[in-house]
Amino acid sequence: MPAATRTVLSVATTAATATTRSATSAAAATAASPPARRILSGIQPTGVPHLGNFLGALRQWVQLQDQPAQSVVYSIVDLHALTAHPPVPPTTLRDSIHNSARVLLALGIDPKKSILFQQSQVPAHTQLQWVLTCVTSVGWLNRMTQWKTKAGSSPADTAPPAALKMGLFAYPVLQAADILIYRATHVPVGEDQHQHLELARDIAKVFNTNYKINLFPMPQAVSTSAKRIMSLTDPTAKMSKSHANPKSRIDLTDSDTQITKKIRGAVTDSDASVTWDPEHRPGVANLLSLYAACRDLDPASLPEGELKGVVGMANLKQKVAECVVDTVRPVRDEYLRLGGEEAYVREVLEEGNARARAEADATWEMVMKAVGMK
Numbered sequence: 001m002p003a004a005t006r007t008v009l010s011v012a013t014t015a016a017t018a019t020t021r022s023a024t025s026a027a028a029a030t031a032a033s034p035p036a037r038r039i040l041s042g043i044q045p046t047g048v049p050h051l052g053n054f055l056g057a058l059r060q061w062v063q064l065q066d067q068p069a070q071s072v073v074y075s076i077v078d079l080h081a082l083t084a085h086p087p088v089p090p091t092t093l094r095d096s097i098h099n100s101a102r103v104l105l106a107l108g109i110d111p112k113k114s115i116l117f118q119q120s121q122v123p124a125h126t127q128l129q130w131v132l133t134c135v136t137s138v139g140w141l142n143r144m145t146q147w148k149t150k151a152g153s154s155p156a157d158t159a160p161p162a163a164l165k166m167g168l169f170a171y172p173v174l175q176a177a178d179i180l181i182y183r184a185t186h187v188p189v190g191e192d193q194h195q196h197l198e199l200a201r202d203i204a205k206v207f208n209t210n211y212k213i214n215l216f217p218m219p220q221a222v223s224t225s226a227k228r229i230m231s232l233t234d235p236t237a238k239m240s241k242s243h244a245n246p247k248s249r250i251d252l253t254d255s256d257t258q259i260t261k262k263i264r265g266a267v268t269d270s271d272a273s274v275t276w277d278p279e280h281r282p283g284v285a286n287l288l289s290l291y292a293a294c295r296d297l298d299p300a301s302l303p304e305g306e307l308k309g310v311v312g313m314a315n316l317k318q319k320v321a322e323c324v325v326d327t328v329r330p331v332r333d334e335y336l337r338l339g340g341e342e343a344y345v346r347e348v349l350e351e352g353n354a355r356a357r358a359e360a361d362a363t364w365e366m367v368m369k370a371v372g373m374k
């Protein structure tokens with residue numbers, strides 16, 4: 001296991017398996033009891049997964065496969081990718097779905113331990129989404145940071161810009177459906193997804209209460225210490241697949257030379273000393289966070305610890321580049337090898353789709369009964 005995947009997980013177990021307190025009717029007892037621990041997460045195929053995805057979420061996906069759980073389910077959420085603006089061209093989306101599966105397999109997702117599948121191939125996600133849309137208040141969705149950021153500053157009393165679509169507004173409800181259709185208890189994600197998780201809990205709670213059934217557990221986020229890796233070109237913004245400038249991120253498929261060049265070009269400041277000061281020195285803090293996450297250390301400890309005596313940004317960047325190269329190399333090499341295994345990657349997804357369908361359909365049956373459609 002690479003050093004980067006050894007991070008200690010902070011699994012929020014407190015209320016993980018607790019179901020809503022307000023749904024305690026006799027009907028609750030008749031629903032199948034939720035299993036102890038079910039893990040679910042997803043990634044959008046909007047480009048190649050990057051170092052932020054890896055350090056913030058994906059390496060935990062790998063670790064969680066080896067912990068006791070009733071099921072471990074990972075999804076390439078292509079329906080969510082349709083909310084991108086401008087739309088992802090069909091050939092690009094097709095390639096990105098395949099390449100995301102390749103990256104996930106390359107970094108250690110093992111189809112014998114986890115279900116790896118393509119969201120759109122499991123219709124119960126969108127079926128449940130509709131039911132959940134009917135219990136989700138517009139006010140909750142209006143408060144979502146992602147929606148507010150994309151909606152910009154358009155005043156509430158004017159029509160939103162044409163680029164703002166219903167799909168984007170309802171995005172978090174589909175995400176809740178992704179989670180709840182597997183009755184997941186633990187969701188390994190980066191910090192930017194915590195608000196969506198909170199909403200999924202609110203939706204689960206209101207569904208359980210309305211239909212007087214203990215069907216959905218309250219899903220909890222599972223986080224690494226690298227909750228938010230920032231852009232290399234703007235350390236006040238998170239590293240993102242959709243950013244126009246490829247120098248802002250390190251893709252898990254980048255060569256050693258590309259990684260080194262991107263880190264050499266990272267925005268820092270004119271102070272030669274190496275200090276941990278995220279507020280005033282976000283660029284340096286981001287480099288220290290990268291180093292710390294790759295080596296499984298506390299970033300604040302580095303200036304007086306492993307990086308003691310390192311002076312000057314060129315020297316710091318050299319150290320960071322070396323450890324990022326070490327972290328990415330095994331993933332990239334395996335990704336390249338899987339380039340010659342197209343049929344295998346397709347088979348993994350097809351088998352995962354079938355297994356996910358069986359799990360999701362079982363919950364959908366319960367939902368139909370709970371709401372009176374069956």
Ligand code: TYM
Nearest residue numbers: 041042043044052053056057175189190227228229238239
């Ligand atoms: P996505 O595709 O943007 O990102 C996948 C995962 O990577 C994490 N992440 C980061 N972590 C640290 N630093 C960063 N700069 C960074 N950028 C991304 C994300 O938090 C995420 O865990 N809405 C989700 C996809 C989704 C999903 C779900 C996730 C759809 N349905 C159900 C969990 C459960 C998203 O856009 O992830």
